[in-house]
Amino acid sequence: MMARAGSVWFWLSAAMLVVLAVFLVYPLFNIVTGSFGTGSRSGWSVLLAEPRYLQAVTNTVMLGIAVTATTVVIAVPLAYVAARYDFPGKSVVAILPLITLVIPEVISAQTWLMMLGNNGVFTRYLADHGIDLPSFYGWPGLIIALTFSYYTYVYIGTVAAIRGFDSQLEEAAQSLGTSPVASRLRVMLPVIMPAVLASALLVFTLVVGNFATATILGGRVPLLSVLTYQAAVAESGADPVMQSTLASVSIGLVMLVLFVQRWIVSRGRHEVVQGRGAKAARMRGLSGLGIGVAAGIIVVISLLPLATLVAGAFTRARGPVMRWGDWTTANLERLFNNAPEPLFNSLVYAGTATVVSIAFSTLVSYLIVKKRNLLTPALDYITALPLALSGTAIGIGLVMSFNAGWLPLTGTAGIIVLAYIVRRLPFGIRNASSTLYNVPNSIEEASISLGVPPVSSFLRVVLPLMAPAIAAAAVLTWTTTVAELSASIIVYSGGRETLPIQIYKLIDSGLMAQASAYGLVLIVVILLPIIVATRVFRIDLFSSRA
Amino acid sequence: MNAEPVSIAAASTATPGLAIDGLAVAYGGQRVIENLSLTIEQGCFFTLLGPSGCGKTTLLRTIAGFIQAAEGRLLFGGSDVTRLPPHRRNIGMVFQDYALFPDKTVFDNVAYGLRARRVDEATIRRKVAQSLDHVGLGHLAARHPAALSGGQRQRVALARALVIEPQLLLMDEPLSNLDAKLRVQVREVITELQREAGITTIFVTHDQDEALAMSDRIGVMNRGRLEQVGPPSAIYREPATGYVADFVGAANLVKVTLPAAAAIGPVMVPLPGGVVTARAPATVPAGHALLVARPEEISLTRDGEGLTGTVRRRQYLGGRTTYKVELPEGLTLAVDLHGDRHDAFQPGDLVRLGFDPLRTLVLAS
Numbered sequence: 001m002m003a004r005a006g007s008v009w010f011w012l013s014a015a016m017l018v019v020l021a022v023f024l025v026y027p028l029f030n031i032v033t034g035s036f037g038t039g040s041r042s043g044w045s046v047l048l049a050e051p052r053y054l055q056a057v058t059n060t061v062m063l064g065i066a067v068t069a070t071t072v073v074i075a076v077p078l079a080y081v082a083a084r085y086d087f088p089g090k091s092v093v094a095i096l097p098l099i100t101l102v103i104p105e106v107i108s109a110q111t112w113l114m115m116l117g118n119n120g121v122f123t124r125y126l127a128d129h130g131i132d133l134p135s136f137y138g139w140p141g142l143i144i145a146l147t148f149s150y151y152t153y154v155y156i157g158t159v160a161a162i163r164g165f166d167s168q169l170e171e172a173a174q175s176l177g178t179s180p181v182a183s184r185l186r187v188m189l190p191v192i193m194p195a196v197l198a199s200a201l202l203v204f205t206l207v208v209g210n211f212a213t214a215t216i217l218g219g220r221v222p223l224l225s226v227l228t229y230q231a232a233v234a235e236s237g238a239d240p241v242m243q244s245t246l247a248s249v250s251i252g253l254v255m256l257v258l259f260v261q262r263w264i265v266s267r268g269r270h271e272v273v274q275g276r277g278a279k280a281a282r283m284r285g286l287s288g289l290g291i292g293v294a295a296g297i298i299v300v301i302s303l304l305p306l307a308t309l310v311a312g313a314f315t316r317a318r319g320p321v322m323r324w325g326d327w328t329t330a331n332l333e334r335l336f337n338n339a340p341e342p343l344f345n346s347l348v349y350a351g352t353a354t355v356v357s358i359a360f361s362t363l364v365s366y367l368i369v370k371k372r373n374l375l376t377p378a379l380d381y382i383t384a385l386p387l388a389l390s391g392t393a394i395g396i397g398l399v400m401s402f403n404a405g406w407l408p409l410t411g412t413a414g415i416i417v418l419a420y421i422v423r424r425l426p427f428g429i430r431n432a433s434s435t436l437y438n439v440p441n442s443i444e445e446a447s448i449s450l451g452v453p454p455v456s457s458f459l460r461v462v463l464p465l466m467a468p469a470i471a472a473a474a475v476l477t478w479t480t481t482v483a484e485l486s487a488s489i490i491v492y493s494g495g496r497e498t499l500p501i502q503i504y505k506l507i508d509s510g511l512m513a514q515a516s517a518y519g520l521v522l523i524v525v526i527l528l529p530i531i532v533a534t535r536v537f538r539i540d541l542f543s544s545r546a
Numbered sequence: 547m548n549a550e551p552v553s554i555a556a557a558s559t560a561t562p563g564l565a566i567d568g569l570a571v572a573y574g575g576q577r578v579i580e581n582l583s584l585t586i587e588q589g590c591f592f593t594l595l596g597p598s599g600c601g602k603t604t605l606l607r608t609i610a611g612f613i614q615a616a617e618g619r620l621l622f623g624g625s626d627v628t629r630l631p632p633h634r635r636n637i638g639m640v641f642q643d644y645a646l647f648p649d650k651t652v653f654d655n656v657a658y659g660l661r662a663r664r665v666d667e668a669t670i671r672r673k674v675a676q677s678l679d680h681v682g683l684g685h686l687a688a689r690h691p692a693a694l695s696g697g698q699r700q701r702v703a704l705a706r707a708l709v710i711e712p713q714l715l716l717m718d719e720p721l722s723n724l725d726a727k728l729r730v731q732v733r734e735v736i737t738e739l740q741r742e743a744g745i746t747t748i749f750v751t752h753d754q755d756e757a758l759a760m761s762d763r764i765g766v767m768n769r770g771r772l773e774q775v776g777p778p779s780a781i782y783r784e785p786a787t788g789y790v791a792d793f794v795g796a797a798n799l800v801k802v803t804l805p806a807a808a809a810i811g812p813v814m815v816p817l818p819g820g821v822v823t824a825r826a827p828a829t830v831p832a833g834h835a836l837l838v839a840r841p842e843e844i845s846l847t848r849d850g851e852g853l854t855g856t857v858r859r860r861q862y863l864g865g866r867t868t869y870k871v872e873l874p875e876g877l878t879l880a881v882d883l884h885g886d887r888h889d890a891f892q893p894g895d896l897v898r899l900g901f902d903p904l905r906t907l908v909l910a911s
């Protein structure tokens with residue numbers, strides 16, 4: 001259905017564009033113009049002059065390439081095995097997608113530190129037995145922690161591609177005389193390649209934008225996101241020009257990769273063959289056991305952070321020293337009795353952001369999908385912009401735009417909620433759009449033909465059909481906003497700490513037991529809605545996510 | 547709610563159920579319908595027939611109001627609805643994919659339009675029950691659409707459109723998703739209900755059998771224009787153009803050259819191997835023209851009058867046999883024989899072809 005210029009939908013689209021212009025385009029504009037600085041000092045000449053900055057850019061790209069490669073190496077074989085074979089313990093592999101949702105990066109980085117950092121439990125144990133581990137800070141820690149944070153993205157994308165692959169093509173290749181292995185390499189690989197590449201490039205953009213792991217485990221390796229953060233908030237040496245310049249570099253880098261990704265996806269679309277997926281073959285005996293064990297190891301490593309976190313939360317500590325084996329509930333008691341504010345802040349901010357974000361993205365998706373008009377292509381593009389913006393960049397843009405002037409938001413809770421909403425926008429729109437594409441236009445037209453005006457037709461007929469997807473989107477929005485760190489840590493002000501911010505500060509002070517207690521609370525806050533949604537309401541959280 | 551209540555008196559035979567006057571529709575900057583006028587009497591079952599892409603659905607959706615007319619006027623029962631939004635046109639619409647609300651029961655689907663009109667709940671219950679009984683689905687009122695068969699869904703959609711007693715019933719290929727047997731059944735349900743309710747109906751289809759069987763009148767569409775409007779028998783017997791003859795039923799279309807202009811009435815038409823007498827329903831200028839002969843209106847004999855040809859192929863179809871008969875200069879005609887010994891000819895047989903001078907037509911090309 002096309003909406004006419006001048007209709008209700010047209011004006012609504014215009015209103016949404018204005019909202020996006022103020023809260024998304026204007027901050028982005030400020031970042032880019034801010035990089036040119038004032039007077040004679042342009043951020044770009046500083047960037048080229050100071051080796052530290054160029055080093056950070058090179059390091060970030062290298063880290064991105066390294067982690068992209070390691071995630072592909074781990075995830076693609078795992079996905080192939082999970083999609084094509086039955087083996088002992090396969091059901092455990094199926095829960096993998098949940099792990100990335102449940103473990104916020106800040107917690108994953110923290111627990112790697114608790115295991116392998118200078119005071120880590122394994123480091124100590126091995127040192128006691130005369131084995132000195134190399135320092136975990138820097139490249140080893142970054143690559144290991146980020147790989148296990150992000151490989152599930154490649155895993156999910158590859159599993160979907162392999163399941164969608166028509167196995168008759170493979171049979172055709174074999175009937176023409178190629179061996180099973182060769183058929184797979186020649187026929188299946190090219191077909192699933194676009195999906196693998198697309199998800200691998202997504203990992204690259206996540207690495208570039210990553211702040212939590214980079215700052216906690218980065219050690220002496222300068223990285224773009226960390227330098228940007230320091231330029232934005234450091235007590236001494238904050239550099240408003242450089243924060244814009246560095247944020248612009250990261251935006252440009254991610255945009256470039258996203259364009260490549262889009263090109264790959266659009267090219268691969270011709271090759272997607274809808275067909276009969278292969279039935280999983282049963283693996284028995286040694287090979288089955290071998291695959292099961294290999295997959296099991298990956299799952300165990302993925303779950304190690306959770307186990308460490310729970311143990312840490314209940315372990316007595318004196319300052320930074322963990323007394324492993326000495327169990328206590330003191331950490332949690334102290335949290336609830338002395339400093340529960342971060343919990344309340346998180347609940348209120350993430351709750352508000354979830355409600356606003358869902359309402360906004362439902363409306364905008366409806367306009368984009370069902371009420372196409374002159375303005376909706378602009379809506380479509382602008383709402384995708386945050387994909388290219390790291391949390392750090394969003395935080396900087398919002399602070400630059402709403403620090404003073406006609407809409408002073410700095411220091412309020414509003415700017416934190418706003419940061420959450422902006423970060424989540426593309427995902428909310430994608431979720432709602434994919435559901436809307438599945439609601440035929442005729443349903444709505446039937447309602448209108450029966451005498452119900454367009455707006456109430458939407459409310460009475462379309463919205464109920466979207467309800468399950470909206471609920472799923474709400475849960476996903478909640479889990480991601482409540483774990484958000486990189487944007488909120490730039491825009492928050494004293495007394496408005498959220499759980500991730502509090503955890504980050506405690507890690508910074510080396511107070512791992514307290515950090516673990518807050519981490520455990522955060523995990524519970526994330527998990528509860530997921531459990532309620534999937535167990536009580538039987539909502540399929542991943543149906544519209546692929 | 548209907549903003550333009552039409553009194554019973556206004557809906558008399560004098561006022562057409564639907565009048566379209568100089569309609570133009572643009573789609574993406576391109577005119578897909580240009581200067582289309584059409585009058586449909588009150589209570590008429592009117593079919594828009596044409597291949598996909600001919601503009602029939604666009605015309606239907608413009609009548610419904612989902613597409614805004616660029617020019618021209620639309621009158622429902624005499625009142626101008628051109629500027630009315632679809633929800634105020636008081637139409638009943640039946641969609642190709644049924645468009646039942648999947649989260650609502652059959653009862654709530656049918657009650658939907660009545661609730662929008664703020665009819666009281668007791669009346670709603672009575673009317674919905676009545677209309678569901680009418681389509682033979684009274685016992686399924688509590689079900690959800692997913693639990694119904696295709697034919698049942700279509701009947702719910704029909705009940706839902708009719709229960710609001712619309713001014714105009716619009717149906718967009720409502721039978722195309724049903725299998726062949728069901729299609730014939732639902733066809734009968736539709737015509738019966740429509741006759742009873744006496745609601746002016748526009749029915750869109752690409753299926754000529756459907757159009758011929760159901761309609762009071764048919765409008766054959768081609769490239770956004772109405773090629774011919776008339777009752778089914780006229781469309782079939784007296785196609786105004788070669789396009790109509792070809793699209794509705796099977797027809798031998800032979801390009802011929804007339805030595806002189808033909809007036810209305812009998813015309814001698816030169817064919818390879820002889821001259822046949824045909825009829826010109828309208829004047830035909832000299833030069834290129836089109837001879838239209840339905841396969842069942844050509845007769846075959848072994849040694850009677852007529853053009854000489856050779857049987858090349860035959861297809862035995864039970865009640866009839868179709869032959870391909872070759873004439874000189876490579877002209878091949880299809881001939882359908884019914885009745886006694888319709889399968890008497892064999893490939894290779896020399897035959898005489900007889901043309902009915904009244905049923906064989908000559909049209910301007």
